[in-house]
Amino acid sequence: MKRRDFLKSVTAVSAAGALPMPAVWSPAKAQARQETLLVVSEYSPNNFDIHGVGTNRPGYEVSWNCYDRLMSHGEKTLPDGTSSYDRDKFTPELAEDWNATDTSITFKLRKNATFHDGTAITAKDVKWSFDRAVSVGGFPSFQMKAGSLEKPEQFVAVDDRTFRVDFIRKDKLTIPDLAVIVPAVYHSDLIKKNATEKDPWGLEYTKTNIAGGGAFKVTRWQAGTEVVFERNDDWKNGDLPKVRRVVWRTVPSAGNRRALIERGDADISVDLPNKDFAELKHVGKVSVVTNLIGNGISYIGMNCKSPPFNNVKVRQAIAYSIPYQKIMDAVMFGLAGPMFGSKPDAPIAVAWPQPHPYNTDLAKAKQLLAEAGYSNGFDTTLSFDLGFAVVNEPLCVLVQESLAHIGIKATINKIPGANWRNELLKKEMPLISNFFSGWLDYPEYFFFWCYHGQNAVFNTMSYQDKDMDAMIDAARAAAAINDKAGYEKNVASFVKKAFDEVPRIPLFQPTLSMAMQKNVFGYRYWFHRQLDYRTLAKA
């Protein structure tokens, strides 16, 4: 650097230093801030495409906001005044109208809907996208199957604007399953252009590129750090979102996520520990919205295949020894729905989740244990997923302590997140603490995955019972043909059986909380538990 250049740069530095450094932003910036939503969360997306291999939950959020589905859900206000999606009301998104018969459903697509690059969205794209969802395997195909959407032949592009889904069997869940995240509509030509022989569905391309027509586009992305969304001003498939820009930053430290919302720098803070949400709620400086997670239950599962938990009396004894209220207070800080202590003679409701009749009653637990022949107790291990240690660790310690009172010595086994699913699949852990929630909020859906003898991964207890299977199947069949009486009878009886035999002990219904600035409104709870930017706004 020459002397003259050096002097020049020194002048430049001092000139910059002399400029008034505004404490608050300039008006243009303040304006931009007003139209920008800053979201902070613990994790960031690893893939923008829900059809991809191993897409994580934050990835679902990108897909939800950047792609369209044929239908979405309407809104309803819950008794506590918060807003939620309405399970029973379907609203038009890409399809402006549809017509369902016993054998098929036909959608009429919007006339002027386009992808982000301006190409018109046609039924051909919808067909290709649905074919992709059922063909790529893994999670998307599994989710489609949950609604009896299994084969490409089921999807027919009648003409440019008409699309038909043929049913392979009567299933009440087919239509709800068309409004989840997976059946998104992709720009087939764009993806085909970027597909390779090894990767015919272009999964590699959509991993980091949006090939859709949704309400938001991704304009900047740094893996593990930040995603910036810009509103798609040409979006025709719903009301234009009110926020122009969403900046989503990954802040791994929960303490800082809380500090950011309290200082007013972040607009929405996700994934805080329950303790922080409870405290923020109490202080009242920011608004905290809490919703029960639909069809979700935290539970203690027992391996019904092998002793001692193959004995129903042992399982009941455990159910009587869980410190339910302590868990609600000390682990969940009240931010959960209690699932215990219903009156023993109260009728079983046709609903799920619902409280079971067990209470903390150590005397009864001891007695049941003695009846089962374990009056001296036994040794076992209680396993949990370290990935959810904030809740699991104190919970398991409380359970361990309580079990010790009835003579059961439980060793706690902490399993790293990467290994948890593998261990679950083996179905050898005797006692576990786990969580399950179903996107589709129907009792028979939950039971089909968690209690049915088909022994899906979620039947973590390997519970097998012919009567249970018959009742679950009957409820599904009754639902498909709208047989209300048969449906209610079967739901009530399988719930009762699940309580009597307690292969898994429901502890509580967890909640989803969001901490938001007071000027942020329009938040809506969704079954997928991610944010929908389209309804959010800043006052």
Add this chain to the structure above:
Amino acid sequence: MLSMTLKRMMVALPSLVGVVIVTFVLTRALPGDPAAYFAGPAATKEAIDQIRSKLGLDKPLPTQFVHYVWDLARGDLGQSLSTGQPVATEIRTRLPASAELTLVGLLVSMTIAVPLGILAATRPGSIVDHTCRVVATAGVSLPVFFTGLILAYVFYYLLGLSPAPLGRLDIFYSAPPRVTGLYLIDSAFARDWEVFAASLKQLILPAATLGIFSLAPIARMTRASMLAVLVSDFVRTARASGLSPFTVVFTYAFRNAMLPVITTLGMVFSFLLGANVLVEKVFAWPGIGSYAVEALIASDFAPVQGFVLTMAAMYVMLNLLIDILYGLIDPRVRIEA
């Protein structure tokens, strides 16, 4: 000089080969199963097997190793599953973030520790010496995440002096055009002083956290080696010749005391680069340490291997650099293979 440098690098090769083998075996020996992890919560046994074969994990280990080395030879470090990006790209973007943070942290630490060490050595047993000891011990005794959280709590949450701990830049600035990847240098190149100031502000707290942590080794080493030099014959001679205390301490003693200090600096630097993962977590810093740890939790092999390899390569380079510096500082030291 050049031939010696080359010779040194040749010597480093076997250690790199060792690192490649060890990381490969170690990552495979981890208990987690990446296929089960990435198959998602709803996976069936078939779905997991499908993913396992997609990832090439169903092949025998030697085959996997050959594939790995072949890719490595072409500069391909593999794909990270948890971020969905090629590992090489990730390391390229994240290493400068860590390096910048570590360098500034080390600079902070040096500007405090070296004078403190010298002062303590010139007045052993004095109040300065005790202060040096207390400060250094306190700094190294506090876990970095704790110091970081305290600093963020006081300077951001309570006082509001520091910007939000949101990584390298506030949300309204975009990164300067990339030259080195270090934002301070890149923004200075681009003459974008606003971004320079913004990234400097973001750097202060995390760099101070790292600085406080690394005070101890540098200050203690400076003090110890200065003490040894100050009692040596040539210093006594210099003193006896009536040279000013300043000249004696800085021109004669300090230069001779620098060798162990430089060694310590090199060690501290390479140590901090990998170990600042906690600082990165606290300040949402998109560095290489947090990347590696997240990958490890997800048993995502490729980034872990890439990280260890990069670190090993950096250690080798750094040691080489230090050796060369030795020669410059003290001509008696010769690089020998």
